[in-house]
Amino acid sequence: MTTPVRALGFLAVRAAADLGAAAVFFAQVGRCILTPPLRLRSIVDETWKLGVLSLVVICVCGITVGMVLGLQGYNTLVRFGATESLGAVVGLSLVRELGPVLTALLATGRAGSATAAEIGSMVASEQLDGLRMMSIDPLHVVVMPKAVAMVVVMPLLSALFIACGVFGGWLVGVRLLGVDGGAYLTSLETSVDFRDDVASSLLKAVIFGILVGWVATYRGYTSAPTAAGVSAATTSTVVIGSVAILVFDYFITALWGVGA
Amino acid sequence: MLALRNALGTKEATAVASFPAHITIDGVAMAFGSRPVFHRLDCHFPRGALSVILGGSGSGKSTILRMIGGLVRPQAGRVLVDGEDVTRCGERELYNVRRKLGMLFQGGALLDSLSVFDNLAFPLRERTRLDEAAIARIVHEKLAAVGLQNVDRLLPRQLSGGMVKRVGLARALIGSPEVLLCDEPFSGLDPITARRIEGLLARLNRASGMTMVVVSHDVGSTRRLADHVVLVLDGGAVQGSFAALQESASPYVRAFLAEDIDETLLAEAPAEVAG
Numbered sequence: 001m002t003t004p005v006r007a008l009g010f011l012a013v014r015a016a017a018d019l020g021a022a023a024v025f026f027a028q029v030g031r032c033i034l035t036p037p038l039r040l041r042s043i044v045d046e047t048w049k050l051g052v053l054s055l056v057v058i059c060v061c062g063i064t065v066g067m068v069l070g071l072q073g074y075n076t077l078v079r080f081g082a083t084e085s086l087g088a089v090v091g092l093s094l095v096r097e098l099g100p101v102l103t104a105l106l107a108t109g110r111a112g113s114a115t116a117a118e119i120g121s122m123v124a125s126e127q128l129d130g131l132r133m134m135s136i137d138p139l140h141v142v143v144m145p146k147a148v149a150m151v152v153v154m155p156l157l158s159a160l161f162i163a164c165g166v167f168g169g170w171l172v173g174v175r176l177l178g179v180d181g182g183a184y185l186t187s188l189e190t191s192v193d194f195r196d197d198v199a200s201s202l203l204k205a206v207i208f209g210i211l212v213g214w215v216a217t218y219r220g221y222t223s224a225p226t227a228a229g230v231s232a233a234t235t236s237t238v239v240i241g242s243v244a245i246l247v248f249d250y251f252i253t254a255l256w257g258v259g260a
Numbered sequence: 261m262l263a264l265r266n267a268l269g270t271k272e273a274t275a276v277a278s279f280p281a282h283i284t285i286d287g288v289a290m291a292f293g294s295r296p297v298f299h300r301l302d303c304h305f306p307r308g309a310l311s312v313i314l315g316g317s318g319s320g321k322s323t324i325l326r327m328i329g330g331l332v333r334p335q336a337g338r339v340l341v342d343g344e345d346v347t348r349c350g351e352r353e354l355y356n357v358r359r360k361l362g363m364l365f366q367g368g369a370l371l372d373s374l375s376v377f378d379n380l381a382f383p384l385r386e387r388t389r390l391d392e393a394a395i396a397r398i399v400h401e402k403l404a405a406v407g408l409q410n411v412d413r414l415l416p417r418q419l420s421g422g423m424v425k426r427v428g429l430a431r432a433l434i435g436s437p438e439v440l441l442c443d444e445p446f447s448g449l450d451p452i453t454a455r456r457i458e459g460l461l462a463r464l465n466r467a468s469g470m471t472m473v474v475v476s477h478d479v480g481s482t483r484r485l486a487d488h489v490v491l492v493l494d495g496g497a498v499q500g501s502f503a504a505l506q507e508s509a510s511p512y513v514r515a516f517l518a519e520d521i522d523e524t525l526l527a528e529a530p531a532e533v534a535g
Contacts, residue, residue, distance in 0.1 A: 130369030133329050133362075134383040134435070135355040141386070 025218050032137070032144040039145050046149035050111040054157055057106055062161040065102060066168025069093055073169070074177050083179050087188030090169030095197045099162035100154075101249050104208035107150075107157060108241035112216040115146050116237040119220025120230035128221075143221060147213035154209030155202055162201070200256045207252060208245050215241045281340075282307035282439060282471040283328055288337030290323065297323055299495035301337070305439075305488065310465045310472040312482045314516065315492030321475040322366070324492070325441045328473065329363055330354040341439070359387075362432035363441040368424040370416040370431070376403075377412035380431050387435070402430040406460060422453035429460065440464070442474040446481055454478070458485060479517055491516060 073089040119142060122128050128138040166188065173179040192198065216237045223233035281304035288301040297320040305311045315321045326332045327339050330346040338345045341357055349357060370379050380399040384390055390398070403409065406426040416424060425445055432440055445461065446454040458481050465472050476482055482489060483502050490499045491513060498505065498513060506517050 125367055125372070126365045126369040127371055129326075129329075129331050130363070130365055130371070130431075132331060132354075133358055134387070134431075135358045136383060136386050137351075137355075 021222070022214070022218050025221065026214055028139055029144055029147050029214075029217065032140045033148060035140065039140070042141075042145035043148050043152070046145045047152050050107075050115070050146075050149050050153045051156065053114055054107050054110045054153075055160075057110055058103060058157050058161050059164050061102065061106055062164025063168035063171075065098060065161075066090060066094065066165030066170075067172045068168075069098075069165065070169035070172030070177075074173055074179065083173075083177075084183035085187050085191075086169065086173045086179050087166075087184035087186070088191035090173070091166060091188040091192050092197065094162045094165040094169075095192055095201045097249070097253075099165065100158045100201050100204035100208060101245060103158040103161045103205065104154060104212060104245045105242055106161075107154060107208075108212050108216075108245065109238055111150065111153070112212045112237050112241050113234045115150070115213075115216040116220035116223070116233045117230055119143065119146070119217060120223035120233040123221065123223055124225045124227070124230055126225070139221075143217045147217050150213030150216070151206060151209035154212070155205040158201065158205040196256075200252070203256070204249065204252050207248060211244050211248060212241050215244065280307050281305065282342065283473070284338070284340040285324065285327070286338040286340065288327065288334040288339065290320070290327075290332075290334040290336075296495060298334070301492075301496055303490045303497045303499050305471060305473050305490070307471050308469045309487035310461065310474065310485055311488040311490060312486040313473065313475045313490045313492060314477070314479070314482055315497075317477075319492045320495075321492055322443050324490075325363065325443050325473065325475055328439075328441060329358060329361055359435065360438040361441060362435060362437035362439070364425065364428045364432045364443060364445055366444040366447060368416065368428040370424065370427060372416050374415075375412060376408075376414050376416070376419070376427050379416070379427065380434055383431070383434055398434065399430075402433050403427075405433065405464070406430045407456070421448050422450075422457070425449065425457055426460070429457070433464070437470070439471045439473065442472065444475055444477070446476060446478050454481070461485065483517075489517075 069090045070086065073086050073093075074083060077083045077085055077089065119128075122138075122142065128142065131138045131141060170181070170184055174181045174184050219233040219237045219240070220230075223229040283305040285301055285303050288298050290296075290298045290301075301320075301324075303324075313321045313324055323332060327334060328341060328346070330339075330349060333347050337347070339347050342360060344357055346354060346357055370376075371382065374382060377396075377399055380402060381395045384395045384398060388395075399412075403411065406429050408423065408426055408430065411419070411423065411427070416427070419427060429442070429445070432442075442461065445457050449457065461472060461474065462485055464470065474485070486502050488499065489502050489505055490497050491505060493512070493516075498508070498510075502517065505513055508514055
């Protein structure tokens with residue numbers, strides 16, 4: 001009886017310690033953002049790199065999800081003779097939920113894991129220790145630009161995903177199933193509200209960017225200096241990042257609804 | 261350990277006492293998890309001398325360098341660099357201490373996304389206000405000092421093992437440090453390249469009077485290079501000149517420094533030999 005309780009206790013203490021260390025890391029990176037130099041060039045380079053890494057997967061998935069939404073939405077709406085509302089169904093689904101959430105999940109798998117692996121391999125090859133021995137803070141030089149870039153790139157990728165999704169829905173609804181093109185775009189335009197939909201979508205994307213950037217850089221930075229350590233950091237980035245995105249999505253949606 | 265120290269006799273003690281210490285390790289105890297590395301480590305590295313740390317695999321030789329650089333902290337004891345205890349320093353204070361240190365890592369630790377030139381220029385761009393022309397001049401000076409030319413644009417993955425060591429050495433020297441720490445500079449190199457690096461370190465030490473601490477497995481290079489030897493064994497260390505340690509009362513110490521190891525010692529643990 002005692003052993004499982006003790007094991008649970010140890011697990012809880014370890015989880016609390018890990019969470020505390022992650023919070024300290026978050027604060028340290030935050031301090032780096034406020035400490036000059038700004039490293040704008042590095043941030044732009046990292047944003048470009050993360051964006052390019054995820055561009056193809058975001059476009060392909062965005063179009064595909066939009067096509068599925070178009071197909072499913074049409075099959076449902078046609079029963080009620082409301083196929084002219086297809087643009088609204090596709091647009092609202094993408095802007096409110098699927099755009100930011102799926103983008104964040106895809107970016108976690110692609111850019112987040114790459115970030116964790118890159119930092120982890122720098123730990124394993126003593127590159128971060130090399131920087132420390134040159135009196136250069138690796139948090140400022142390596143981690144901060146990657147974390148900031150993730151926050152910058154997430155809303156951009158989310159917007160691209162939504163645009164591709166709307167295009168995918170248009171392809172299926174208008175070109176394949178014969179919905180009127182004007183009605184598709186008009187229903188999309190009239191149903192999507194800037195404050196309730198676009199602003200909350202943007203907020204979600206930014207928060208997901210912070211989450212993914214935080215998890216990926218923290219896991220990479222604290223990885224064991226071995227190949228297995230890099231692998232574990234990559235895996236845990238994807239798992240923890242994905243779960244955190246879904247949990248936070250619920251709370252943001254709930255709180256935004258209350259606020260509205 | 262005490263028995264081993266007593267067994268070493270007075271010659272090492274005399275040799276050790278005659279050097280002023282630049283770096284002192286005092287009563288250090290350290291463990292990685294449940295694995296103890298040092299029970300009580302006491303040694304020093306003389307100012308201006310080339311010291312070599314010898315010891316068996318996993319004995320903690322590289323850990324000593326990492327402790328000096330403040331990259332790991334011992335559980336007990338002091339590590340004094342120029343009189344400053346790095347085990348008590350915060351991260352900001354450590355950066356000030358590290359400005360006096362240069363370190364050559366075993367694998368080079370070059371930033372793999374940067375060219376050779378940028379690897380060397382990086383610390384100067386970060387820590388100084390020098391213009392690009394001055395930075396280029398210093399970088400090329402340091403590269404020439406380690407015998408490298410026309411490698412500016414090469415990436416670390418395009419370099420041979422020996423070149424990586426030399427670029428790493430040039431980068432360690434870029435800030436003109438007072439102390440150079442070298443982790444296994446000869447490992448993984450062919451004998452000729454290893455001798456070139458060895459000659460390079462000896463020349464640098466003679467020319468600059470820089471304190472050097474070199475971790476090595478190589479007894480031959482230690483004999484040729486070392487002014488001072490620290491032999492890590494059994495969670496502690498014995499130290500002195502190479503010649504003094506060769507005359508140690510401990511058969512294990514003598515065997516470690518000998519080219520031909522006494523077969524009867526291979527089966528015995530150091531502690532048993534020492535005792």
